[in-house]
Amino acid sequence: MKVHVVSETAYMIKGNGVHTAFVDHVELLKANQDLETVVNNEERGDVMHSHTYGPFYFWKGLRYKHKRVFTAHVIPDSIKGSLPAWKLWMPFVKWYFKQVYSYADVCIAISPRVEEAILESGAKTKIERVYNPIPVDRWKCSPEKRRQGREILGIKEDEFVVLGVGQLQARKGVEDFMDVAASIPEARFVWAGGRPFGPMTEGITRIDTRIAESEGSNIQFTGMLDLDKMPLIYAAADLMLFPSYQENCPLAPIEGAACGLPVVFRDLAEYTTLYERPYLKASTTDEFIRLTREMMSDSKKLEEGKSISQALIRQFDKHEIREKLLNIYQYLYESDLQRAASKFPSFQTT
Structure with missing residues (x-):
């Protein structure tokens, strides 16, 4: 199985926690040889996992229908005290994040509060709680x-x-x-x-x-x-x-x-x-x-x-977190194979 990890932070100023989480994630996946990992690449993977929510996420995700994973590092409340005039921005921010969460087939909530925020948004997506791993x-x-x-x-x-x-x-x-x-x-x-x-x-x-x-x-x-x-x-x-x-x-x-x-x-x-x-x-x-x-x-x-x-x-043990991520990828990968088999009976899933 090949996982395509995506993050716009690789092309931006990198002094933020989302970029660190992205780097940690890539290192974690590449630690073992049980799957292949590509990063921000044109090469096709079996599953896409994004850490950011800009145009890059939506563009790359076009090729991964039913196989999109999104880690929700940010919720609407995160703009409070971050952006000027945040109260004026809030209605748009809530609408936009609903689109972001809904675009994913599996949303990873990095905390109970993030899980609540995804549910509050009304997004129709599967939610899994997985903490950020720490490479001690x-x-x-x-x-x-x-x-x-x-x-x-x-x-x-x-x-x-x-x-x-x-x-x-x-x-x-x-x-x-x-x-x-x-x-x-x-x-x-x-x-x-x-x-x-x-x-x-x-x-x-x-x-x-x-x-x-x-x-x-x-x-x-x-x-x-x-x-x-x-x-x-x-x-x-x-x-x-x-x-x-x-x-x-x-x-x-x-x-x-x-x-x-x-x-x-x-x-x-x-x-x-x-x-x-x-x-x-x-x-x-x-x-x-x-x-x-x-x-x-x-x-x-x-x-x-x-x-x-x-x-x-x-x-925040990285080994336990890696196992949870692999289970999510396997779920989407196998679901896609079953979907293909049901649509094209001659398609072999083995």
């Missing part, structure tokens, strides 16, 4: 990675480093991250991420003003980084804060956890149904500040946070 070996920390990461950032070994990862937009909580940094001047704060959508980013002027005002302080902004640099950036940190206001199945905090970092999430309802194990959480900026100070001053708390992270990542 890529993110695993080492003394050499830590040294290289701190060298890139210009940070001394004895400094306590707090990391934030995400696009520079309101939805990701970057302004809250800056508030925490301002309250803890004795620590170094690093935000890794840029703006894939440029001026079409909610709060761009407000956030840029604050970044300019923070120049020379204890916080630095790396801008967009290539995927191969991110393991070094995670390794350079001691603690990760993830203050995002809306997420589905975010990769960044699990990547940080796989690196061995304690990760403090914002207390969101989505996470209570997504994560099967306990996680550190904060409801307010004051709570983020308190937990950060606790981690800085209490080595026992820091080690407990690391243990929580190691337990959390077990849910």
Whole structure:
């Protein structure tokens, strides 16, 4: 069987979680020799699996009727705090995503909230819940990675480093991250991420003003980084804060956890149904500040946070997720063979 994996992020700015998920997916499929994988190719596959929802998805899918798989990384609520004037966009966004979901024969929901959103859209499609896999070996920390990461950032070994990862937009909580940094001047704060959508980013002027005002302080902004640099950036940190206001199945905090970092999430309802194990959480900026100070001053708390992270990542085991994906592909492949056999009795399915 041959799987054709499609993602428009390969031709765009790559500093976002969807592109990382696409790269992880391709690596996962190619890890074994039990199927063939082609990527954004003119070569025909038996099943198509897309990670993006633009014209490329609809165009490539024309040749894959009854054999389309779509991973829903984004839902209509994802535009809140991401795009300016999002309330005006929302009716169109809801309509468009219904078309996207309906075009697929199987929609992969990466979290319970995504599954709900697909159902709420009224799309007629089969839904399967499959989490984003985490290639733990890529993110695993080492003394050499830590040294290289701190060298890139210009940070001394004895400094306590707090990391934030995400696009520079309101939805990701970057302004809250800056508030925490301002309250803890004795620590170094690093935000890794840029703006894939440029001026079409909610709060761009407000956030840029604050970044300019923070120049020379204890916080630095790396801008967009290539995927191969991110393991070094995670390794350079001691603690990760993830203050995002809306997420589905975010990769960044699990990547940080796989690196061995304690990760403090914002207390969101989505996470209570997504994560099967306990996680550190904060409801307010004051709570983020308190937990950060606790981690800085209490080595026992820091080690407990690391243990929580190691337990959390077990849910995203790549081997189990690969098996689920293969079952989906096999289902569509066999269904198509049976359809052909019923339409053309002389067609052989063996």
